[in-house]
Amino acid sequence: MTYIGQPVKRVEGADKVTGKAKYAAEFNVPDLTYGYVVSSALVKGKITSIDTSEALALPGVLEVFTHENRPKTAWFDMNYKDMDAPPGSPFRPLHDEKIKYSGQPIALVVAETFELARYAASLVKATYEQEAHETDLEAHLAEARDPAVGVASLLKPPPPKPRGNADMAMMAADVSIKARHVHGPQHHNPMEMFATTVEYGKEDKDGKPYLTIYDKTQGAYNSQLYVAQIFDLPFSHVRVISPYVGGGFGSGLRPQYQLFLAVMASKALKRSVRVTLTRQQMFTFGHRPNTVQEVELGASSDGTITAIKHDAKAATSQFEDYTEVVVNWTGMLYDVPDTTLTYKLKPLDIYSPLDMRAPGGVTGDHAIETAIDALAYELGMDPVELRLKNYSEKNWTEGDKPYSSKELRACFYQGAERFGWKERNPEPRSMKRGHNLVGWGMATGIWDAGRLFARAEAILTVNGKLRVSSATADIGTGTYTIMTQIAADTLGMPIEDVIFKLGDTEMPLAPFQGGSMTISTVGSAVKQVCEDLGKKLLKLAGKDAKSPFYDANWKDVTFFDGELRLKKDPHVSMKLVDIVALNGGRAVSETSTSMPNPLVSGKYSKHTHSAAFVEVEVDEDLGTVTVKRAVTAVAGGRIMNPRTARSQIIGGMVWGISSALQEDSKMDHNYGRFMNHNLAEYHVPVCADIHDLDVIFVEEHDDIVNPLGAKGLGEIGIVGMPAAIANAVFHATGKRIYDLPITIDRVLY
Amino acid sequence: MNPFAYSRPDSIDSAIDELVTEPAAKFIGGGTNLIDLMKENIEKPSRLIDINRLPLTDIVELPDGGLRLGALATNADTAYNPLVKERYPLLSQTILAGASPQLRNMATNGGNLFQRTRCYYFYDTSMPCNKRKPGSGCGALNGYNRIHAILGTSDSNPLTTCIATHPSDMCVALAALEAVVRVEGPNGERTVAMADFHRLPGNEPQYDNTLQPGEIVTAIDLPANGFAQHYNYLKLRDRASYAFALVSVAAGLELEGNTVTNARIALGGVAHKPWRKTEAEELLVGKEAVAANFRPVAEKLLEGAKGYGHNTFKIDLAKRAIVRALTEAVTMQKATPQ
């Protein structure tokens, strides 16, 4: 039986739909107390007084923590840096009287019940001294500067140095186009609110407690590191558990302030504490940053792009230089000798932005891919043809490395075929249905296919069941299922006999789930550990001189149907459960480490690609845009599970529609505050917005990305969609709408 | 959310009594608005008087050919009621354009009348808001006011300024249909025309409607004419469902041949109450039901409209929506995405 490549159903599906799967705020530990966060009304300045007496007077309120009475925590910035911290000085909750952004936590009320804590929080009164604030990126663009460089830059390289002379080439070009795009901030808004339940355990002889922490995070080890460093606890005292995450999208890549507050309160009160944020408070930390981009393209009349300038200026906080890769994609997609790519930051009085599904990629792609569309119109060329003509075979932004695989051409061909692209009349406003204008647009998508270091453990129990674990996360991508498939196939076991566990710092180390790297990183580790366990089993099976496996080598055997078999004679076999029995009544276990070989993989540029084709209907009288159908063709290496893969791409496409047409965190710059901070007013699509979505996985072989040949699919689905939609709206109406989201008012005026 | 007492009276009289003795108490119907507002510390009732036991869930025919909608009939039961569907399809269509099935299953007709504005600043207790906290200022006036009103606003005195809208869909259709709200209070029963039920902010934006202390809504009466032949509810919003209207139009027409004999038009999303102007409707009477004749009506309805920056687009959008809504009411071909 092979499971890889099969549409295996989610192994945790039943637990999720029956409510058995527990999330951070659902772990009920004895004698739990509840924290409720008080948020700052002010954007910048300081707290002059904070009156907690009314709250404290309520029976059942245990404590109100503020900057005035908070317990001491670590002194140095270093200790507050989590694994995903950008260069700078991380935000410290309740650190001092200073207010750095609107919605900043200024107090934590802890009470015997949640309702009481929430009520008491409404009685905490703060007075402020206000300072002038800056939250408007567009008003301060001229002050944008180069980002600071730090460890984070390793995964997020700055733009390459300009090459050639883009200005001169632009002047010499036969045709050129120029555009400016403004993207507002967006918030991740996973369904599950951020929450931490801290179970206060026994204390060691120095009085340091053992804490079991149920946290909403995309990386249990990241939360552990953060807590241990700040609260001066040995790692052995801090166990972080996070088996299920109700959506992450990047928001759980960094510990959020409820974790700090819950641990702080638990330690101080010597009680178990849960802190859950409200939906409104979900708008008080990381977000996709406000970004302004300018793109210029020049081309010769035959369609060869001869000059590119792509500049991005993004907002960050006053305390950290959060960066994204926004402009580099342009260089990867279009290998043009005269290219200038630039990226700058403007610190504002906001919280640090945070990676959000295809961070930077979806932003930059929208700009370059609408520019390519505009250029196609200038040239009178089909947009697919123009892309094929300027197809890049190597990545100059990474020193001219070839791609480990790049089946983007096949994406164009197959996507166009399925969509019926050749029926398109390129003339804007030429297609109609009833009183609606119809538009067809397309765009390319690109994302990283990275891989990091990870460890995994595999145990074959005396009952012949395989338990594999690694402290990664499953934010809904299908990790549980795919790792189970990999393990089952590697040791030739029925999938029912295999269980994969994740999200616990008692398990072997894995990085946080992000960047579409889990399949590569953890999948490789799971394969590795199962192979290593298999070798152990072979050794055990061949221990006895009379065993048919006595002198068998690894290459001579296979695992199939719960058995170890000789390749040359499959009838010579031994049940795995019988092999374990030779281990003296003990299970057989193995732990392995897996990491990319930089000597091989370092020579290549590793990416996923896609082509998105979209049909919109625009009611020009009323300004409404509907995405009637979309086809995305994806080159994502080997597809491990077409069911979970498709659902990742569909989810990405839906979010692309959201990004293009709806999503926008609206800040009132008078108050420096996001105003539509709830799900009634922060719009994401509902079912009625989503029509016919189709996904194609093109065949792509890649032996370099990792031993599985699979690339991550968590992000690529969103990348090309906003540009394809914007291009379709242009085709429908003849009007280019540069800024997102494309709402009724932007279509009409 | 503040601590509160809870009671569940069995009769209308005792419900009224409870409210009279405890003016800081509030009725609770479906709770879909009130509970949200309590969680956000905007409403802090000392007691919730649960009226769900009161015998106000029926939908019954009236002798004059009209229909009485019980205040506690849910929005869903009302929209799917066979008599409503047949005789007041405009109301049915309108209710179904609002909220989501889950909310409509809980929401009551009475509660719908009282739902409060969705103004962001009203909902955020850190922000100034004359409606929530009289005299504190209006955050929306110079702020992010894309969803705000363009008609009947009050913006001359900073301490009473309010440019909020009434968010209900159902009320827009009720206004077009000239429904009558039945109210009972300490001084007995009275009726209030839909047009007089909600009010403009004026100098007292804290009051959304003209209900008097101690009063309860018992029913909503629909007059006999339901404009069932030519009607439309056109709702423009930021997504296809489950969003409040940026602009909406409830239209009902009576035609003889292609000539309009009677017209009703009410707008939602543009004012502190459903917006009607009978002069505008009269412009249509005796005219041919064609777009050219709808435009002056739209102009008339929007007369005096004023934008505040982010919401200025609503003025033109509303006009376009009126023309489209009437056009579709004539043909009854509704092809506009809603």
Ligand SMILES: Cc1cc2nc3c(=O)[nH]c(=O)nc-3n(C[C@H](O)[C@H](O)[C@H](O)COP(=O)(O)OP(=O)(O)OC[C@H]3O[C@@H](n4cnc5c(N)ncnc54)[C@H](O)[C@@H]3O)c2cc1C
């Ligand atoms: C996310 C969301 C989206 C929504 N979208 C829409 C939409 O698109 N369109 C739309 O029209 N609505 C929408 N709604 C609002 C919804 O229609 C209202 O919340 C609902 O109609 C209120 O009815 P209720 O019975 O739940 O009222 P409750 O919350 O129980 O009460 C609301 C108020 O009415 C008072 N009250 C209730 N009954 C009576 C009575 N008989 N007499 C006197 N006072 C009374 C209560 O004291 C309270 O102050 C939405 C709501 C939510 C939460």
Ligand code: SF4
């Ligand atoms: S518009 Fe009205 S409800 Fe909104 S902030 Fe101003 S006063 Fe308050």
